[in-house]
Structure formats: C-alpha cells, structure tokens
Amino acid sequence: MKSAVLVIDVTNDFLTGSLKNDRALKTIQPIKELLGRAHQQAVPVIYVSDAHYKEDHEFEIWGQHSMKGTWGGQITEELAPKADDYTFEKRTYSAFFQTGLDSLLRDLQVDNVILTGVVTNICIQHSAADACFRGYEITIPKETTEALNDDDYEYALNYVQNMYGAKITSLSDTLN
Template sequence: MDKALLIIDYSYDFVADDGRLTCGKPGQAIQQAIACKFEVYLAEDNPVFIMMDLHDLNDMAHPESKLFPPHNIRGTEGRELYGAVKEVYDQHKDNPLVFWIDKRRYSSFAGTPLHQYLSERQIKIIELTGVCTDICVLHTAVDGYNLGYTILVDRDAVQSFSQEGHEFALSHFEHSLGMTITSQS
C-alpha cells in the first residue's frame, strides 16, 4: 500500500443526462477509465476513496447554493455513483480498502478525515479521478499539493462542464503544481 485512488464526485447528478448539475457526455465518457482504475488499485492492495459531494435541500447558508442549482442532495439518487463506477463499487463496497467520505466543499480535504486516513496508511501518492476537473478535482489537487502529496492525474479519467475549463485545470496541474499527467490513449 503506497498510493491511493480518489474518485471525486462521480455521481448521478454530476454525470447522468438528467442529473441536476451534469457535465453530461464528457463525464459519461470517463466511466470505464475510472472503473478500471478502481479494480486495479484494489488488485494491488491500494485503497480507493470515494469523495462524494453532500448537500441538504434548502441549505441557503452553503456558499454553493448561490452558484449552482440544488444537487447531490442527501438521500437522493443524485448522490449515487454513476454507471460502471457504481457497478464496481457495489461489488467491492465491503472491502476494507474502499472508503466513502462525504464532503461539503470543493476540496476532498476540506473538513474531511481524508488527510488523516492517508497519513495513517503512510500514503504519499494520490491519483485523482472524477469531475469536475476545474472545480472539485482542482481544489483537491491544490490542497493535496500544499499537504505535500505526489499527485497523478490521468486526463482520460477526469472531465468537466467545458473543454476550456478541463484543459485549463490540466495545464495548471502540470505547470503550476508539477503533477504528472498521464493518458490511457
């Protein structure tokens, strides 16, 4: 166990055609890449962290309520993992290497036990997957960088609402944060 996979916000609301805040087809196109990584990490005895956005209906105090329509509402289908990633999760959710952590901010580190869990397992390398490249993945990357993690991003396992935002974030990862950007294709 020397690295960990983070699957960030790969939910029905963010990916499905009828999701409440969907990136649609671009987000759907990465499901096999994420599902494959999920399986590989577990096969290599490396942990997988599902980092899932959580909101309460009509929580007007949350800053996102002014920016986005209601999404990933507690107790709704919108918070379920999407497609092939959900299938892999359902097969392995009882595996002690699979963790589901709710988050209430863009970064997977903000207000969550993620850093503690990684530290306890002496993990120094994290790979980021999911959506949206230029929002939650980006904020997680910056916080991970500031905490001293080596960070990997596979461009085929992240996506966003716009191609411009996606490309900006990938460039920022590589040129401002020194991250390794890979591609399966």
C-alpha cells in the same frame, strides 16, 4: 511511493442528473478500469462525493445538486464502491476540506494521490491544491477526469501541473 486512488464526485447528479454532463460519462469506463487495477494491486480506493444540505452556499453558483440522502447524491451504480473501499462526504469543492481524508491517507502511509472524477477545473483542481499543500504527490490520468468544455479541461490540467507539480498521465501509464 504508496498511492491511493481518489474518486471524486461520480454521483448521479454529476453524470446524469441535475448537473448532467455528457462529457463526464466518458470517464466511467476508464475509472472502472483503473479501479480494477487498484483492487488487484491492493491500492486503496477512496470515494469523496458531494453530500449537500439545503443551506449550502454552493447552490448560489450551481443550483441544488447531490443532496445528502438522495438518488442524485449517490455514487453512480457503474462505479459503486467495493466493501473494502473508503467513502467520505464533502460539502464544498475540495476532497480534503473537513472530510477526514487527510487523516486516512496518513494512516495508510500514502504519499501519492491519483485523482479521478469530475469536474476537472473545480473539484479536481481544488483537491489537487489541497493535496499539494499537504505534501502529497499528485497523479491525474487524463481519461479519468472531465470538465464542462475543452478549454476548462485543458486549463485545469495545465494549472495543476504547473502550480502543484501534478503528473498528467495516460490511463495506460497509471498503476501498471
């Protein structure tokens, strides 16, 4: 089985900006550790981040955030992509929706996606759904994703496990 690590929405706005989430800050170090392992093992690392335009309908729900070309829309410096990593922009919840991600994963012959980032019950959950619908296996290391509260976090992990067969693992059991 060939894996790729997907790093979803680790932008400044999600961590310290307009949608600041102190819970999400706890994911930085575990994601950094996982990325170190991925790079050592030549596992592809793919960033997919919100890059919104002022017309995006999502603002009706969440307010303006991660605007394309702004500081808030940039990937946080602590998790900045390496030269050989891949980056995609998205305008809605799923990392797969109109991003080119699926084509890249198929070119790389990936069959397992390791989902990391925020927010577990929104972008991670919707990305897991689209990954499942496209035939990918899904792994989620618990320490590398976070929601706005415990209930949403646990619900989302249970949902993707029960509905999409996602493997919920610990960081220590991922890419070892």
